[in-house]
Amino acid sequence: MSAMLLEVEQLSKSFGGVQAVQRVSFGVKKGDIVAVIGPNGAGKTTLFNVISGITPPTDGVVRFRGMTVNGKRPDELAMLGMTRTFQNLQLFADMTVLENVMVGYHPRLKSGIISAGFRLPHTVKEEKRAREEAFACLEQVGLVDLAMEQVGTLPYGIQRLVEIARAAVSRPSLILLDEPMAGLNPQESKQLVDVWLAMREQGITFLFVEHDMETVMSVADRIVVLDYGQKIAEGTPEEIARHPDVIKAYLGEEEAAPC
Amino acid sequence: MEAWSQFVQLLFSGLTIGSIYALVALGFVITYSVTGILNLAQGDFAMLGALICIALVNSGVPFVLAIGLSMMAAMVIGGLFERLAIQPARHSSVAVLIIITIGASFVFRGIALLVWGTDPYALRPFAGGGSLSMFGAVLQWQSVWAIVISLASFIGLHLFFHRTYFGKAVTACVINPFAARLMGIDIRKMSLGAIAVSAGLGALAGIVIAPISGASYDMGIMIGLKAFIAAVVGGLTNAPAAIAGAFLVGLLESFAEGYLSSGYKDAVSFGLLLLVLFVMPNGLFAKMTGKRV
Amino acid sequence: MERDERIKGGRRRLVLLVLVAAWLGFPWLVAGNNYLLSTLIIIGVYALVSTGMTLLMGYAGQISLGQAAFYGVGAYTSAYLTAHAGWPPWLAMAVGAVLAALVAFVVGIPVFRLREHYLALATLGFGVIMFTLFKEWEAITGGLNGFFGIPPISVLGMSLQTDIQFYYLVWLFVLAGLWFAHNIVRSRVGRALRAIHGSEVAASSLGVNITKYKLQIFMLSAMYASVAGSLYAHYVTFINPDLFGIVPSIYFLIMVVIGGTAGVWGGLVGAAVYVCLGEWLKAVVPILMPDAGGEFEIVFFGLLLIIMLIYMPSGLTGAVQKGMKRFRTTAGSQTGTTATTERHEARSIGGGNG
Numbered sequence: 001m002s003a004m005l006l007e008v009e010q011l012s013k014s015f016g017g018v019q020a021v022q023r024v025s026f027g028v029k030k031g032d033i034v035a036v037i038g039p040n041g042a043g044k045t046t047l048f049n050v051i052s053g054i055t056p057p058t059d060g061v062v063r064f065r066g067m068t069v070n071g072k073r074p075d076e077l078a079m080l081g082m083t084r085t086f087q088n089l090q091l092f093a094d095m096t097v098l099e100n101v102m103v104g105y106h107p108r109l110k111s112g113i114i115s116a117g118f119r120l121p122h123t124v125k126e127e128k129r130a131r132e133e134a135f136a137c138l139e140q141v142g143l144v145d146l147a148m149e150q151v152g153t154l155p156y157g158i159q160r161l162v163e164i165a166r167a168a169v170s171r172p173s174l175i176l177l178d179e180p181m182a183g184l185n186p187q188e189s190k191q192l193v194d195v196w197l198a199m200r201e202q203g204i205t206f207l208f209v210e211h212d213m214e215t216v217m218s219v220a221d222r223i224v225v226l227d228y229g230q231k232i233a234e235g236t237p238e239e240i241a242r243h244p245d246v247i248k249a250y251l252g253e254e255e256a257a258p259c
Numbered sequence: 260m261e262a263w264s265q266f267v268q269l270l271f272s273g274l275t276i277g278s279i280y281a282l283v284a285l286g287f288v289i290t291y292s293v294t295g296i297l298n299l300a301q302g303d304f305a306m307l308g309a310l311i312c313i314a315l316v317n318s319g320v321p322f323v324l325a326i327g328l329s330m331m332a333a334m335v336i337g338g339l340f341e342r343l344a345i346q347p348a349r350h351s352s353v354a355v356l357i358i359i360t361i362g363a364s365f366v367f368r369g370i371a372l373l374v375w376g377t378d379p380y381a382l383r384p385f386a387g388g389g390s391l392s393m394f395g396a397v398l399q400w401q402s403v404w405a406i407v408i409s410l411a412s413f414i415g416l417h418l419f420f421h422r423t424y425f426g427k428a429v430t431a432c433v434i435n436p437f438a439a440r441l442m443g444i445d446i447r448k449m450s451l452g453a454i455a456v457s458a459g460l461g462a463l464a465g466i467v468i469a470p471i472s473g474a475s476y477d478m479g480i481m482i483g484l485k486a487f488i489a490a491v492v493g494g495l496t497n498a499p500a501a502i503a504g505a506f507l508v509g510l511l512e513s514f515a516e517g518y519l520s521s522g523y524k525d526a527v528s529f530g531l532l533l534l535v536l537f538v539m540p541n542g543l544f545a546k547m548t549g550k551r552v
Numbered sequence: 553m554e555r556d557e558r559i560k561g562g563r564r565r566l567v568l569l570v571l572v573a574a575w576l577g578f579p580w581l582v583a584g585n586n587y588l589l590s591t592l593i594i595i596g597v598y599a600l601v602s603t604g605m606t607l608l609m610g611y612a613g614q615i616s617l618g619q620a621a622f623y624g625v626g627a628y629t630s631a632y633l634t635a636h637a638g639w640p641p642w643l644a645m646a647v648g649a650v651l652a653a654l655v656a657f658v659v660g661i662p663v664f665r666l667r668e669h670y671l672a673l674a675t676l677g678f679g680v681i682m683f684t685l686f687k688e689w690e691a692i693t694g695g696l697n698g699f700f701g702i703p704p705i706s707v708l709g710m711s712l713q714t715d716i717q718f719y720y721l722v723w724l725f726v727l728a729g730l731w732f733a734h735n736i737v738r739s740r741v742g743r744a745l746r747a748i749h750g751s752e753v754a755a756s757s758l759g760v761n762i763t764k765y766k767l768q769i770f771m772l773s774a775m776y777a778s779v780a781g782s783l784y785a786h787y788v789t790f791i792n793p794d795l796f797g798i799v800p801s802i803y804f805l806i807m808v809v810i811g812g813t814a815g816v817w818g819g820l821v822g823a824a825v826y827v828c829l830g831e832w833l834k835a836v837v838p839i840l841m842p843d844a845g846g847e848f849e850i851v852f853f854g855l856l857l858i859i860m861l862i863y864m865p866s867g868l869t870g871a872v873q874k875g876m877k878r879f880r881t882t883a884g885s886q887t888g889t890t891a892t893t894e895r896h897e898a899r900s901i902g903g904g905n906g
């Protein structure tokens with residue numbers, strides 16, 4: 001019996017001969033903000049890709065809301081309440097901000113090709129609801145004024161916000177964020193963190209990968225540290241800051257760097 | 260003994276047409292490896308080579324010179340095609356580039372139709388007509404030429420790519436265009452060169468097969484598509500596999516035509532294509548455009 | 553913004569009304585000129601095929617180089633069932649559509665797992681195989697000699713024999729097809745398709761089942777083509793395999809490229825331009841080049857295809873859309889933002905330069 005929303009048990013992933021993730025285990029409690037950190041190449045993004053269904057694990061178990069979800073497709077996971085953002089921003093560049101976010105509402109709608117094509121009454125109602133929810137979400141992140149802009153034309157910081165709004169509009173239980181702070185200036189970072197915290201108030205749990213230590217330390221409830229594909233530490237920010245293995249992993253990387 | 264001689268006959272014709280497909284398939288592989296483009300107009304270079312050669316020979320140009328000139332003409336046409344149709348669209352998606360090559364194929368065919376009409380033309384065999392008897396079947400000398408010329412081309416190209424500096428430069432472009440550019444290799448010249456060479460190979464194929472099956476404005480479509488299937492069997496970047504695939508397609512077709520009916524022979528080849536596409540796991544393809552997330 | 557929307561909606565409805573009135577009155581305008589009527593009938597038939605293809609290629613971003621095969625399925629099914637089995641034409645048409653959808657389903661499952669150029673190739677291969685089937689299955693299709701004597705279609709007991717009657721029927725279908733497509737585009741399904749075209753991995757992570765939607769839209773486009781084929785068969789009463797091979801498939805593709813993807817009506821625009829250009833060529837070419845036959849058409853359309861893809865990848869509708877946007881911004885009516893709530897436009901097939 002666990003109150004864990006997400007559980008990862010002995011998870012491994014290898015590509016050919018390369019062991020990207022080795023027997024990693026940890027849990028994410030509902031309502032928490034959990035960070036995964038580690039030096040470059042530690043396997044963080046691979047871990048994310050396995051959890052979010054983009055690639056299947058070589059070994060181990062992923063449990064979400066008590067169910068084993070190994071090998072489920074990303075769209076199936078989204079239907080169960082897990083969405084994600086991407087390190088290199090995967091927005092739909094030719095659609096407007098509003099349209100992008102409305103796509104995010106997909107799991108909460110039901111119209112199929114036939115009811116949509118014949119414009120049945122329940123489709124009309126659904127569309128109205130989708131727009132309302134999308135606008136509400138945009139309001140929450142402060143982007144209502146830009147709703148009709150094509151996302152490809154917007155500044156990077158705004159695009160990041162759109163992506164998270166898109167991932168959150170369907171009120172998922174868990175959102176995975178892959179390096180959400182990458183490329184943001186301090187002001188934009190703060191804006192994003194405020195959005196997170198507001199969403200957490202509404203019951204969304206976050207698991208994120210990040211390099212920006214300041215953000216991680218100030219925002220995360222728990223931190224999981226990976227190095228060379230293995231978990232080397234897990235705990236609160238204070239515990240991690242003092243953890244000898246963590247310090248060695250990061251400093252060791254510095255020592256090995258050429259002058 | 261009749262069944263045996265029929266088998267051998269079909270075997271010979273399969274090997275003959277297979278060697279033609281192999282030349283064209285090689286052109287596909289070279290183009291795709293260097294530029295990443297699937298050139299669906301590749302088969303039409305065979306048609307252009309054959310028809311131009313016939314025109315030259317008929318106006319009195321010495322035979323061997325005519326072959327050389329028509330190959331060069333095809334290469335020039337290929338180069339123009341690359342500069343005018345491919346380069347301006349080089350930032351477009353793969354889908355667009357494929358459709359552009361289809362458009363080019365239409366243009367080549369239409370021009371051929373305008374110049375030469377719908378009638379088939381004949382080219383005299385290379386060393387006079389005649390044939391030899393082997394194992395109870397008849398093998399035309401021209402078929403022997405076809406197979407020999409193809410094999411010679413393969414060996415020549417192999418030596419070129421592996422022994423000469425220029426050839427290795429092309430290989431470098433394929434493996435890592437960025438690094439190649441750092442080393443001073445001009446990618447755009449490579450693209451032009453690749454398509455020109457492929458055009459030359461295609462033209463040679465058309466010239467070699469013309470004495471056997473004639474030449475007409477629409478001969479390129481099927482030759483191109485069959486050679487394409489061969490290239491796909493090899494994974495689009497593997498030349499030896501493409502050559503093997505070409506002979507496989509040629510033999511399959513020949514036997515289908517002989518034992519089933521000629522109408523179905525196209526379907527058999529395309530059935531092979533679909534089989535290969537569906538069964539070969541995606542991971543074997545060299546230039547996969549995967550997205551790093 | 554609400555008021556602007558209402559104005560725009562009103563303006564759009566007016567345009568629609570004018571077009572519908574023009575459609576209804578056209579035969580009277582041209583005093584029953586059969587040549588013009590039959591041209592418009594053909595445009596309508598092609599528009600059905602290309603509208604389905606616009607959904608598939610423009611919105612979902614999937615290439616089909618063998619669409620004429622489905623056109624053929626509809627044509628031959630209607631032909632065979634009505635001529636040889638005595639079935640009522642509407643039932644035969646429906647069966648044709650279901651058959652086409654089934655074929656699309658069976659072919660689509662393996663094909664949509666392939667990437668980019670392999671997908672294009674597989675549809676090409678499929679097209680060739682179907683063409684071979686049409687050619688060889690003589691018992692059903694009559695082979696290369698063609699299928700003669702297709703009975704006419706009838707509405708409410710009245711058999712449709714004249715061009716005027718067929719004109720209204722075909723365009724009723726076109727309007728219905730456009731309406732259906734328009735509804736799809738402005739729904740969850742349409743957004744899912746555009747999302748797939750934009751970024752498959754992101755679409756998937758948001759709950760869009762990629763394969764399901766690709767398959768469904770492929771099947772829908774097949775049904776559009778099949779219905780068009782059935783209508784065509786009943787109109788010309790004679791069909792042969794050459795109408796359903798690779799070259800017609802590419803011509804349908806050209807229609808989609810010409811028309812563009814800024815709206816579902818791109819297919820209609822492309823079909824109209826293609827047919828009109830073809831007719832213009834037939835009239836003009838014999839004067840300029842007396843020896844040239846229909847071959848010039850191939851060269852012309854091949855060149856057109858290349859030029860459009862390089863310089864106008866979003867097609868005519870895309871160019872018009874861009875022109876209108878520029879007009880609106882220079883006129884200072886809005887601060888550069890569009891007044892509509894959603895734009896429903898698809899990416900160009902090229903995706904990049906637009």
